[in-house]
Amino acid sequence: MSNKHVNAIVVGAGAGGGVVAKVLAEAGLSVVLLERGRWQNFHDTGDDELISQRSPKLTRAPGPENKPSRKAHEFDNGSYGVVTPNNVACVGSGTVTYGAQAWRFMPQDFRMKSIYGALDGSTLDDWPISYEDLEHCYDRAEWEVGVAGDDTANPFAGQRARSRPMPAFPYDREAQLLIPGMQRLGWHPFPIPMLRNSIPYGGRPQCIHMRTCCGYACPVNAKCGTQNTVIPAALATGLCELRTDAVVSEVMVDDQGRASGVKYFDINDRLQEQSADLVVLSASASGTARILLSSKSKLFPGGAGNNNDWVGRNLQGHCYVGAFGLMNEQVYEEAGPGASVAFCDFNHGNPGLHGGGMLANDFIIMPYSFTHQRPAGAARWGIAHKKFQREQYKHFIRVVGPVQEMPVFDNRVMLDPQKRDYWGIPLLRTSGTKHPHDAEIGQFIAGKAEQLLQEVGAKSIQRSAPSPASRRSAGGGQHQAGTCRMGDDPKSSVTNRYGQLHGIDNLFVADGSLNVANGGFNPVLTIMALGFWVGEYIAREWRGGGRFRT
């Protein structure tokens, strides 16, 4: 079966790909947007904790129906095994069920090597672009997807051209309790920016404050993902066709070193070919690297763009660290979703550390997940465990955040040499060991969370951060990034500053794979901004002379 040739193929309808599809379709290009999952909505999961993305016990992440997604993973003890990854595959991807924290990286996050210098065992470097370069793309993400927030009280935020389109959410009870403590410590609390409607916006209603939000789809579409914003906008142009249940196996690269299209398996597992003038990969830091590595051709025998062996390297994620404690007074409120106040006093400038991380109060923890939250020495079962569950649930407070991970060359996504998935595509394999400095940063940041909880009078405080001595496998975990680093030098990066592959002019990457360093923040708004950044470049070049036309 032959598919009609189009101008652009975008692989992956998530945070990056949804944005790129919109930008290209609005620029007049015909676009096919390929997504391996399907549409997903509230009714698929409801407010059921055991099948939420926060604690998926009785389900796996949404993906191709009845065809379990698998990957080979290196465990902490150094052995390999096949596991089911948590990566969501659906229209909107993780933006359907995320907690929706809408962070811009700080200007320093783009200049890590200039600020901190090299670090032994790490490929830490500067991005080839600056915060200022990306600022207007952050702005577009905030306005075209929708962000509520206010930076006036955050002295560490980068400059912005204008405010966000929606006012910040009011502080919740936990925030009101924590803020005086932060102020006494000389820190700078401010409301967490959220991709969630604090007022009606974009034709969708305002937030109804479900306690089940992070990990769940929104029943009234008040959470702003690509599935209810930029993807419908792309479809509305009439130029973008969304094909779900499409599992891309490789990019076809011809003998002249140009991408001619992609191969994918359709809903009936038939192999399809789709040709295009250009291809954009937005399949996540693991998925995009895997597709590139699978795309072998005459000029790129080790995978597209991989002649210098950088594809799949520098896999980063985020280790969440922090502390919890118990308050005398009730801090719980029925109105969700929690996660209300943050401070950025320790993202940078920490003595002896290459970076740091943001800290915030956490999303409401649901009853089953709470069964694992106990101070050291507390009963894990029996009547004492049950009593703790009853008496302390509404007094539990947790302050957490994602800390910078140091990129390591051997932390990587590769193809498993033997194992193949349902479609015969080599399994993605993650391997490598986290840099020990991550745990040092983590311990420092967790110590700040502990200090804050002490300041506000919490009891039974329990710190959560990895021990610097422990071996921890890379794997990416949540917020995976970095596997197709952007850079000016083809010998030490995969794409140029516009996400264009070194050596393949009409093949692009637009997702977290590009991140040189992954910041001490949830990266989704940066991924959306990169979607605008790459999309705008393609549209500009396209209008300027049809450079990518075959």
Added chain:
Amino acid sequence: MKRKKEAGSSRRDCLKILAAAAGGVAAGVGGAKLVGRLGAPPSGPWLVLTQSEADLVDLVTEQIIPADEFGGASAAGVVNFIDQQLSGPYREQTQSYRAGLKRIEETSREMFGRVFEALQWDEQTRVLQALESGKASKKIWSDQDAAGFFRMVCDHTMQGYYGSPKHGGNRNYVSYRMMGLEYPRVIGQNRYDSV
């Protein structure tokens, strides 16, 4: 500890709930009072477990979450939850359950000369503590990790008791009532008293 079988009662109770729910909506009240009470969870038929395995799981999980003024694992139907999941998402754990349950009986006989069902409450607790601490007989647990098995049963018990009732446990939202959480969630109808 065994539950009384209440054959045929659940259907009637369901009808009562529907009637109560309809009345609640018509009267325009909030979601919190919509649900009536079901009777005890059904004692079979089981999808995966045998009757004696189910009885043992019921006793073990009741140790993990005992009854006090709020029902424990047994009243919440945790064994119903586990049986249901062993026929679905946890089917790969079925063999582990079969083997582990036999070994609990053997451990119980070794420690107290009687099967688990015949032990006093505190004796049952000590058997499970032996599993948890890795002190149970290595001869009995030669090719199965006693502590790992107990951790798994413990976690499944928490899921059954604190998860959504639609998976077979948390009967009558017992854990939500105990923790003082609004239930069930009715979109647009919950009152959010603290807002």
